Amino acid sequence: MPTASQLPDAEALCAALADAMRGRIDPAATALVGIHTGGLWVAERLHAALGLKTPLGSINVSFYRDDYSRRGLHANAKAARIPFTVEGAHIVIVDDVVHTGRTVRAAINELFDYGRPAKIDLAVLVDRGGRELPIAPSFCPRSLSLPAAHKLALERAADGGLSFQVIEK
Amino acid sequence: MKIHIKNGRLIDPASKTDKPLDLFIAAGRIVGVGDTAPAAWGNGANSVLDATGCIVCPGLVDLAARLREPGFEYRATLESEMAAAAAGGVTRLACPPDTDPVLDEPGLVEMLTHRARLPEFAHVHPVGALTTQLEGKALTEMTELSEAGCVAFGQANHAIVDTQVLLRAMMYAATFDFPVWLQAQDPFLAKKGVAHDGEVAARLGLAGIPVAAETIALATILHLARETGARGRRCRHDRRRARRRHRGDLRRGDSSPASVRNGYRLFRCERAARSAAALNA
């Protein structure tokens, strides 16, 4: 298990991600959609840091997961909020970690049920490898690898500070 | 108007009084009972009635007086019946719903109470039909009939054969605390009978009605009444009681119409027996 000092610094990565995106996206015409829950926290930071005009969206992907038949309906399904027109939009999906790529695929499927976007990009804090689908982030400040039994999770403290934890499954 | 009724035998069941006592009445209210006038009587009454040899009592209540209106005016009229009532000391009468048309519509009840509002005579308290046309199939609009003046609901002598309808009728009446007056007679056992089943009927060759006709029907009614609270509801609370204080007397007699009727019939049997004996002598 990585020690606390070996865990990636979430706050620093947020800043780095914002830097990477600044100048490469149009703040007047780009929409962010965060995936509950960690992705949404990151998206909130990016939205503020990049001064985006379009209101922030959020999705849950519970209804689009491909493991529903095996695992049933997730207990914490929340309603999606897409406060802009998807048709013809440039959307950046934001998540904390990309792993197998199935969550991102579910998010893309869900967005397509709202309309046909012009372009979709993916922004994540950490790419931990282990892809099972051909999905690649457009913006990602850090890669690392972890044993399959370990889950990398983003936490938010009471004061709003973000940090990573590793949970053994 | 001051009235002094003297020398009469005062009978008042409510206070269990039965002795010679005078009665003093002023402005329509009894203000004194006894040998001497009450304090505020002043000098003399406007009217003194000598009731020597008479009974002085509260007005009698006839629980089933047929006024012949509407429908049977060839037999008698409201005026004649109410005059007869007053002459006999009956000051309140309840009339059963088996008029023609049956008292199952608020409009008919209103017409009757309007017609009966004759000042010197008795008060009329209509008993509304429990089922439409007394047919024992569909319920009447009891709250409407009650508002039109019905004090209770009954079937005269038309039994409700369908016990489910009887149960539901009692439940509905009990919902609003309306009293239900029923005659206990099983219609099948009483069919075509004219006399009590027994020695007199046997001797005179009259079709008899067995006692079971009444006991079975009474048991049915009492069981259903217990289940629906049709009677129990009356005993509790209640706001309506205040409004109908005068009619409180009328409520008590669910079984009395039946017993009065059978007694009458028995009386007739014995008279018939005496007449037949006289013929044979």
Next chain:
Amino acid sequence: MHKSPQLNKHGELQHLLTIEGLPRDVLTRILDTAAPFTEVAEREVKKVPLLRGKSVFNLFFENSTRTRTTFEIAAKRLSADVINLNINTSSANKGETLLDTADNLSAMHADMFVVRHAASGAPFLIAQHMAATGRDHIHVVNAGDGRHAHPTQGLLDMYTIRHYKADFTRLTVAIVGDVLHSRVARSQIHALNTLGVPEVRVIAPKTLLPTGIERLGVRVFNDMREGLRGVDVVMMLRLQNERMQGALLPSTQEYFKSYGLTPEKLALAKPDAIVMHPGPMNRGVEIDSAVADGGQAVILPQVTFGIAVRMAVMAMLAGN
């Protein structure tokens, strides 16, 4: 406490047959799951792919266009294939038994039966039969059985109450009308009690109340004005015309006078009380038009919530 046949050995919902016997957390989970489904209806593509490839058979042995349509919409919004069977017009008339019908349909690879039947207990029989013959993957949803239960209606009514009133534990709720014949009322009573509503009232004439109804956990009122005093939620029940023929009531006019919800009677409830009705309404019989169309009525939102609740139930069942 006997095990509910609706829950599998993990305590998850296997069938939805009745609200009675379901623990509070299961009911709450259904309401929580329904919330995101309300949003699906607002989208351009009103579908999620959860039940894609699954077959939902609507077995309606009793006619009902309304309920059948809402179940159909809910199943289709989950991307399921929906087959509607109005059994009056087909094999049951030829004498096929209920279980034979169920067997035949499961041989056609049904995944879910939505059953409405005039006999109380019919969906239980089907669910039991499926379990006994090793077909645990087939889920049964009760869309109304006799006078016994209508659990999805009870759930959507709870969802509606929670939407407008938030906390069940502070409410007084009155159910008004023909409780005797109502499966909706029975489901509502069980749900309200399980969710912790402190006072549940029923208001009806004695002829429309089942004997012993207090034992289900309600306070009985025959006087509507008394019963509505201080109430937070008024749940109206439909009065069917047949009740007049059965010597239960004299007429709809008299019923409306004593038990119809008019603005004047509604004023006895709390000023922010909501008025509900499972539909379809008989205006001028159980409810005055002024109330039905007024600001306190939430009857149309009930319909919307009904689709979301049914989607939630089917999604939860199919995933277990």
